[in-house]
Amino acid sequence: MIRNSCLKCGRCMEVCPALVHDPGFNGPRALAVDRSRRPWGSELDTWSCTSCGACVEACPVCQPLTDAMRLMRQDLQDTGHLRMLSNLEAHGRSVSRGQWSMVNMEGTHLYFPGCMVAERMPETIGGLVTLTSGFGGLRVPDGWVCCGSPPHRIGKVDVADELAQTNRALLQGTVYTSCPGCAERLGEDGVDTRHVLELIYDHIDELDIQDTSIRVALHHPCHMMRGMGREVLDKAYAIINAVPGTEVVHMRDRDRCCGGGGGVMSARPEVALRMARERVDQAVAAGAELLLAPCPFCVMNLRRADRLPTMGLLEWLTSIIA
Amino acid sequence: MSRTEVLIIGGGVTGLGTARDLAMRGVNVILMTASDVCSGASGRNHGMLHSGARYAVRDPEAAIECVSESKVLKSIANFCVEDTGGLFVHLPQDDPGFPGMFRRACASCGVGIEQLSTREALDMESALAPWFDEVLAVPDAVIDPMSLGLANAYMADRCGADIRTHHQVEDIDLMNGIVRYRDLTNGEVGELRPEVTVNAAGAWTAEVAGMADLHLNVTTSRGTLVVFEGRLVDRLVNRMRMPGDGDIFVPGVGTTVLGTTSSPASSGNDDLPTGAEVSALVEEARAMMPGVVAHRPIRAFTGVRALTPGGLGRDASRNFTIVDHGADMSMAMLSVVGGKLTTYRLMAERISDRIASILGNGSSCRTHLELLNDDDGDEIPEAHRARFCWQYGPMASEVWSSCQDRGAEEICSCQGVLRGEVEHFVGLGAGGMGEIARRTRAGMGYCQGTGCLLRLSSIIGPGAMEAISRERERGLLPVTMGVQMRQSAMRDCLMRVYGVRP
Numbered sequence: 067m068i069r070n071s072c073l074k075c076g077r078c079m080e081v082c083p084a085l086v087h088d089p090g091f092n093g094p095r096a097l098a099v100d101r102s103r104r105p106w107g108s109e110l111d112t113w114s115c116t117s118c119g120a121c122v123e124a125c126p127v128c129q130p131l132t133d134a135m136r137l138m139r140q141d142l143q144d145t146g147h148l149r150m151l152s153n154l155e156a157h158g159r160s161v162s163r164g165q166w167s168m169v170n171m172e173g174t175h176l177y178f179p180g181c182m183v184a185e186r187m188p189e190t191i192g193g194l195v196t197l198t199s200g201f202g203g204l205r206v207p208d209g210w211v212c213c214g215s216p217p218h219r220i221g222k223v224d225v226a227d228e229l230a231q232t233n234r235a236l237l238q239g240t241v242y243t244s245c246p247g248c249a250e251r252l253g254e255d256g257v258d259t260r261h262v263l264e265l266i267y268d269h270i271d272e273l274d275i276q277d278t279s280i281r282v283a284l285h286h287p288c289h290m291m292r293g294m295g296r297e298v299l300d301k302a303y304a305i306i307n308a309v310p311g312t313e314v315v316h317m318r319d320r321d322r323c324c325g326g327g328g329g330v331m332s333a334r335p336e337v338a339l340r341m342a343r344e345r346v347d348q349a350v351a352a353g354a355e356l357l358l359a360p361c362p363f364c365v366m367n368l369r370r371a372d373r374l375p376t377m378g379l380l381e382w383l384t385s386i387i388a
Numbered sequence: 389m390s391r392t393e394v395l396i397i398g399g400g401v402t403g404l405g406t407a408r409d410l411a412m413r414g415v416n417v418i419l420m421t422a423s424d425v426c427s428g429a430s431g432r433n434h435g436m437l438h439s440g441a442r443y444a445v446r447d448p449e450a451a452i453e454c455v456s457e458s459k460v461l462k463s464i465a466n467f468c469v470e471d472t473g474g475l476f477v478h479l480p481q482d483d484p485g486f487p488g489m490f491r492r493a494c495a496s497c498g499v500g501i502e503q504l505s506t507r508e509a510l511d512m513e514s515a516l517a518p519w520f521d522e523v524l525a526v527p528d529a530v531i532d533p534m535s536l537g538l539a540n541a542y543m544a545d546r547c548g549a550d551i552r553t554h555h556q557v558e559d560i561d562l563m564n565g566i567v568r569y570r571d572l573t574n575g576e577v578g579e580l581r582p583e584v585t586v587n588a589a590g591a592w593t594a595e596v597a598g599m600a601d602l603h604l605n606v607t608t609s610r611g612t613l614v615v616f617e618g619r620l621v622d623r624l625v626n627r628m629r630m631p632g633d634g635d636i637f638v639p640g641v642g643t644t645v646l647g648t649t650s651s652p653a654s655s656g657n658d659d660l661p662t663g664a665e666v667s668a669l670v671e672e673a674r675a676m677m678p679g680v681v682a683h684r685p686i687r688a689f690t691g692v693r694a695l696t697p698g699g700l701g702r703d704a705s706r707n708f709t710i711v712d713h714g715a716d717m718s719m720a721m722l723s724v725v726g727g728k729l730t731t732y733r734l735m736a737e738r739i740s741d742r743i744a745s746i747l748g749n750g751s752s753c754r755t756h757l758e759l760l761n762d763d764d765g766d767e768i769p770e771a772h773r774a775r776f777c778w779q780y781g782p783m784a785s786e787v788w789s790s791c792q793d794r795g796a797e798e799i800c801s802c803q804g805v806l807r808g809e810v811e812h813f814v815g816l817g818a819g820g821m822g823e824i825a826r827r828t829r830a831g832m833g834y835c836q837g838t839g840c841l842l843r844l845s846s847i848i849g850p851g852a853m854e855a856i857s858r859e860r861e862r863g864l865l866p867v868t869m870g871v872q873m874r875q876s877a878m879r880d881c882l883m884r885v886y887g888v889r890p
Contacts, residue, residue: 070617070684071874072835073835073838073871073878074801074802074834074875075878100801100802100833101804103617103834104641104775104803104804105641105774106772106774106775106778106804127871127874
């Protein structure tokens with residue numbers, strides 16, 4: 067299918083955020099279309115693809131380039147991913163165990179924390195419980211495992227399917243999460259998934275938010291805007307705009323990927339870092355004093371650039387609730 | 389005035405094979421071709437290495453030759469042969485008596501066949517229509533005609549043959565033993581006094597005979613083929629019936645060729661494919677592969693073949709004839725008519741045997757014993773080795789040596805062709821898109837020279853852009869539908885941006 071309609075217009079290569087940061091990476095068309103049509107063996111280096119989907123969005127004939135990239139990865143293995151796979155095997159999380167301990171949550175809304183939030187940013191969960199306490203609160207299902215997004219994106223579809231099997235019974239009805247990667251993956255598995263900021267958006271008037279006087283830039287997480295839909299992003303902006311005294315500044319490339327997705331952080335950390343720096347530099351250039359991202363992967367990676375205070379959108383909101 | 393033993397007119401695979409054969413016997417030989425090597429039917433065919441099955445019923449003599457020659461080529465030219473195997477499928481609407489006839493004919497010609505169940509065949513070739521009622525497997529294979537032709541030219545040259553492209557023979561004076569020619573690259577004329585002249589001009593055989601005031605009864609027939617993107621089949625798939633239009637799929641390198649039509653050609657230059665031919669082919673091929681209409685046609689091309697007198701089109705024998713004109717003259721002249729790619733070596737052997745006896749040369753043929761490729765490309769990195777060996781055979785390492793540093797840049801991303809490959813052949817004197825494409829395959833992928841246009845023309849030189857574009861469009865126009873319609877629209881915009889088109 068992929069090879070049947072490419073016109074060689076070059077749009078995918080032009081918009082690919084990884085291409086300029088990794089000289090060894092051949093880019094979406096070269097890998098997904100050109101290389102795959104040749105019978106001769108030639109090395110494939112697919113690991114710098116963050117699965118951001120910019121190429122798919124730009125393609126005039128709607129080629130599923132990121133899907134093709136995932137299919138190619140099925141037969142490849144990168145040592146950087148072995149840790150992720152062994153973590154999954156050992157305790158059902160894509161990252162090693164952190165300080166996660168079950169918070170006492172008796173709320174009405176089903177909340178799926180996801181590995182990154184649970185093991186690396188557990189304070190987020192406490193904050194969210196406080197934020198949502200006025201309109202029902204959150205409840206985390208017992209025995210949840212990784213949503214399967216990280217293994218799925220590196221081509222380990224069987225691992226992802228197994229995880230989905232475990233989660234399926236636990237996730238009935240509307241599920242909220244604070245990770246767009248989880249939301250996209252669970253959505254593909256047929257779970258009605260929303261970003262928890264959508265819940266907060268519905269109740270934003272009920273929150274008592276402090277006056278802040280700060281210039282913020284909002285990074286657009288790829289899997290939110292392209293995976294969940296741009297309307298979720300609009301809600302993120304609406305929340306920021308509801309904070310008195312806040313000024314929003316825009317980065318030059320509004321939809322540029324930060325480099326945190328697609329397993330690039332584990333397989334090609336230096337590429338992910340270069341991409342993060344490019345993004346953070348843009349935020350600095352736009353005059354931002356704080357960079358916000360409604361995605362734990364983006365926050366993790368953007369923080370590695372270490373040039374601008376970077377927070378999760380909801381963490382920030384928690385910190386300025388009166 | 390130079391003196392030479394044999395002059396071969398025609399740079400197709402027959403002429404090149406004969407040059408190699410004679411040169412290996414120590415004969416002093418010059419080959420002249422009015423354009424490039426393999427620019428006629430030798431470069432414009434499906435690249436099928438016949439097991440003999442396709443000819444078994446109608447043309448048993450040709451079939452028997454194919455049986456032995458295909459085995460020879462699988463050994464001497466294994467670098468450009470892919471032994472895919474082939475299938476013959478019988479459809480319910482076709483003559484129910486044909487399969488029995490076919491099996492008997494294959495048995496008597498010595499073509500090995502194996503009966504398969506419909507299930508087995510569908511497991512092998514899932515794109516086929518499921519309603520065929522009989523399937524036979526045959527030892528058909530795929531051969532790359534350009535690689536084969538180039539390897540013959542290279543090896544002939546190495547044995548001392550003088551291969552001159554763009555040399556047009558203009559007059560043959562049998563009485564006085566003089567051949568006059570013109571070097572088309574600079575317009576200079578020259579004369580030769582060969583002892584034997586071989587007319588192996590393919591579709592132009594009658595014209596060349598005419599230069600010697602000889603009348604040769606040759607019929608020419610044009611066949612159009614369509615190249616599809618991707619391997620739709622992994623084996624050659626033939627329709628089990630009397631050979632007709634649109635009844636054969638040949639897997640290529642990332643492509644599939646659907647062949648062929650057959651209609652009288654007005655001349656050897658009657659090689660512009662038409663949309664009507666493409667439609668007719670695809671329509672007919674749907675019986676075997678209903679999904680073919682959804683696949684992306686890359687381009688169409690037409691070859692003009694010369695057939696031995698007596699029949700027309702498909703009724704004519706695919707066998708070959710050697711006509712001896714030169715008795716009692718100062719110069720002997722042989723014309724070779726008919727034949728096919730699979731038996732080119734045998735034709736060359738027969739012609740060379742005849743010439744050897746005329747010249748009193750006692751050596752015998754060795755072309756079936758010595759490999760066409762003695763280069764295993766050890767120095768080429770693994771990522772490129774397989775393709776280089778397939779395309780360039782004995783030249784692989786030589787071409788690779790031009791691909792260092794800047795030469796490693798990818799020029800044509802459809803085919804993975806490197807700058808150095810193009811520069812290598814430009815350095816050897818190849819000019820123009822056709823000659824570069826025939827040697828390197830640059831610009832022959834699905835975008836048909838859209839993406840590589842600028843890069844290619846920067847190497848080939850001024851004026852190349854328009855010429856490349858025009859050359860590619862010959863084959864694109866008849867398949868301008870579906871995705872290739874969009875591709876053409878894209879291409880058209882680019883041409884305007886580049887200022888090639890108003």
